[in-house]
Amino acid sequence: MSIYKEIETMHAEMRSWRQYLHQHPETAFEEFNTSSFISAKLREFGLEVHEGMATTGIVASLSYGNGHKKIALRADMDALFIQEKNKLSYKSKNNGKMHACGHDGHSAMLLGAAKYLAEHTDFNGTVYFIFQPAEEGRAGAKQMIEDGLFELFPADCIFGLHNFPDTPQGHFAIHTGPVMASFDCFEITLAGQAAHAAMPHLGSDVLLASAHLITALQSVVSRNINPADPAVLSITQIHGGDTWNALPDSVVLRGTFRCFNQATQQLIENRIRQLVESIAQGFNLEAHMSINPENAGYPVTCNTDTETAIAIEVAQELVGIEHVDLHAAPSMGSEDFAFMLQEKPGCYVWLGNGSSDGECLLHNPHYDFNDEILPVGATYWVKLVERILN
Ligand SMILES: [Zn+2]
Ligand SMILES: [Zn+2]
Numbered sequence: 189m190s191i192y193k194e195i196e197t198m199h200a201e202m203r204s205w206r207q208y209l210h211q212h213p214e215t216a217f218e219e220f221n222t223s224s225f226i227s228a229k230l231r232e233f234g235l236e237v238h239e240g241m242a243t244t245g246i247v248a249s250l251s252y253g254n255g256h257k258k259i260a261l262r263a264d265m266d267a268l269f270i271q272e273k274n275k276l277s278y279k280s281k282n283n284g285k286m287h288a289c290g291h292d293g294h295s296a297m298l299l300g301a302a303k304y305l306a307e308h309t310d311f312n313g314t315v316y317f318i319f320q321p322a323e324e325g326r327a328g329a330k331q332m333i334e335d336g337l338f339e340l341f342p343a344d345c346i347f348g349l350h351n352f353p354d355t356p357q358g359h360f361a362i363h364t365g366p367v368m369a370s371f372d373c374f375e376i377t378l379a380g381q382a383a384h385a386a387m388p389h390l391g392s393d394v395l396l397a398s399a400h401l402i403t404a405l406q407s408v409v410s411r412n413i414n415p416a417d418p419a420v421l422s423i424t425q426i427h428g429g430d431t432w433n434a435l436p437d438s439v440v441l442r443g444t445f446r447c448f449n450q451a452t453q454q455l456i457e458n459r460i461r462q463l464v465e466s467i468a469q470g471f472n473l474e475a476h477m478s479i480n481p482e483n484a485g486y487p488v489t490c491n492t493d494t495e496t497a498i499a500i501e502v503a504q505e506l507v508g509i510e511h512v513d514l515h516a517a518p519s520m521g522s523e524d525f526a527f528m529l530q531e532k533p534g535c536y537v538w539l540g541n542g543s544s545d546g547e548c549l550l551h552n553p554h555y556d557f558n559d560e561i562l563p564v565g566a567t568y569w570v571k572l573v574e575r576i577l578n
Contacts, residue, residue, distance in 0.1 A: 191304070191574075192506070192567045198300055202562040205229070206296035207278035210557070213267030213285045213292070216322035217331075219244040222265045222295070226319050229299050233306040235317070238340065242331035246319040247341050250305055253312035259576050260316040260343035260532070261569050262525060263298035264291045264323035273553035289550050290351040290541065293557030293565070295319060297349070300566030305573060313577035316341045322524075327484030329524040338531055345495050346534035347572060348525040349565060351557060353549050355540030358564045360503040361516035362537045364496045368489035369418070369446035370453050371522035375481045376401070376464050379474040382437035394439040395428055397471035401441070402426075404467060408445075408459045419447035420520055421456060446520050448488055489526040492533040499535040502571045507564065521550075539565050 205225075214222050223244040230237045235248040244265070272279055272286040280286045302317050318337070322328030355361050378398060383391025402423050413419045421443065428439030445456045461477060468475035479485065491499075503512045516538070525536050539561055547554035 191570050192563060195300060195304055195567045195570065196563045198303065198566075199563050202296045202300045202566065203559045205299055206292050206557060206559055206562060209292035209295055210287045211278045211281050213280050213282050213287045215269060215285055216266050216324060216326040216328065217243045219265045219321050223319070223321070226265065226295060226299060230302055230317065233303045235302060235306060241335045241337060242321055242328050244321040245328065245332045245335075247337070248302060248317040249314060249341065250302070250317070251314040252309040255313035255577060257313040257577055258316065258341075258343045259313070259573055260318055260341065260346040261298060261301065261573070262318040262320060262346060262348045262528060263294040264328070265295050265319050266291055266322050266324055266328065268324055268551060270551065270553055274556055276556065286553065287557065288552060288555045289324065290555070290557040291323065293351055293559070293562065294349065297562055297565035298569060300562060301569035301573070304566065304570050311574050311577035315573050315577070316343050325483045327486065327524045327527065330484060330527040333527055333531060343532055345576070346528050346532040347495070347499065348523075348528070348534070348536040349568065350523070350536070350538055351541040351561065352538035353541045353544040353555070355513070355516070355538060356511070357540050357542035357558060358507060358561050359511040359513065359540040360507060360537055361513040361540070362496060362500050362503060362535070363491055363516065363518055364493060366448045366488050366490050367518050367536055368523040368526065369448055369518070369520045370450075370488045370526070371444065371446050371486040372453065372457070373442065373444050373480050373483050373485070374460060375478050376441040377438060377476045378468060379438040379476075380472065383435045385433040385435060388435060391435050392472045393435050394437070394473060395435065397467055397473055398426060398428065398439050398441060400471070401463065401467045404463045405443075405460060408456055408463070412455060412459050413447070413452055417448065417452055418520065419445065419452055419456060421445040446522060448518065450488070484524070486522040486524050487526040487530060489523045489536055490529055491535040492529070495533050495535040498575060499537055499572065502575050503537065503568060506568055506571055539568070
């Protein structure tokens with residue numbers, strides 16, 4: 189029987205794990221129930237389980253034969269602060285929290301692969317199954333690395349997978365090089381002197397300066413970055429003023445920028461700082477700027493050539509050459525798997541979640557992971573292990 193056919197016999201089981209996780213979503217570093225559910229399954233399969241890394245992270249090891257090669261496979265476990273609007277029998281029971289990015293599915297697929305590999309030792313070496321917390325904006329991957337992930341589990345290479353709405357169900361999209369953008373947030377405070385709205389000449393107007401600053405910031409990408417080098421900068425918040433007839437003494441602006449290489453990332457940050465300082469000076473204001481005050485900045489997620497070539501080969505063998513897209517545009521979204529790829533060579537692939545109908549999109553209250561792709565995802569993991577550890 190083919191690996192796919194055999195994994196398909198576990199489809200109902202994987203579906204039940206996925207739907208259980210969907211019904212009990214937990215957010216960054218609080219995935220306690222999720223983590224103990226996954227750990228219990230891994231122990232039941234006979235794997236050695238290391239818990240509590242980055243609070244709720246898990247690494248399970250499975251070794252066979254005398255091979256020294258070690259491969260790491262990574263799934264994320266966290267949910268989002270989103271109120272689910274689906275009417276599903278397994279709808280979120282945790283108010284205001286939801287698996288709207290499919291990490292429930294990623295965990296279920298990796299569990300399926302762990303179960304299969306524990307029962308079919310057609311490999312020679314070690315597999316590390318990493319279940320990480322806090323992918324959504326809190327850099328759980330970075331925290332696991334700081335907690336000694338690769339010292340305790342010295343993988344030679346690492347692989348990640350994310351479902352992708354509007355890529356056909358069960359098809360793959362695989363990129364050589366950059367696949368997801370870097371992510372940074374910034375906060376700017378402009379401070380001046382409050383004044384009566386009828387006597388603005390007695391103060392210094394932070395709101396007028398903010399308007400100039402927002403306009404000037406939109407020149408950073410359009411006038412400083414090579415048009416062939418994708419980048420985006422957005423101001424997403426402006427807080428200032430309390431009433432109709434007074435000019436406030438301060439205003440806070442927040443925003444984010446994303447791009448595909450470190451030099452561009454640094455250039456954008458430098459240009460923001462220059463504009464903030466010069467506009468503040470021009471309007472006689474004090475300015476303060478901080479980068480990533482609440483969120484962790486994420487680097488560019490960049491696949492390495494050798495591991496990407498292997499991932500492509502495995503995916504093509506699994507679903508057919510015509511169902512592996514090698515030319516999909518990279519995403520301006522970001523991924524903390526980037527931190528793992530800074531430490532180890534590896535590849536992060538997209539697995540089609542099928543048509544979104546405009547609603548089943550990542551981070552949408554109507555999103556739901558497509559259970560039909562559970563077997564293909566789990567089979568991809570198994571074939572990757574057998575390909576690399578043989
Ligand atoms: Zn997400
Ligand atoms: Zn995600």
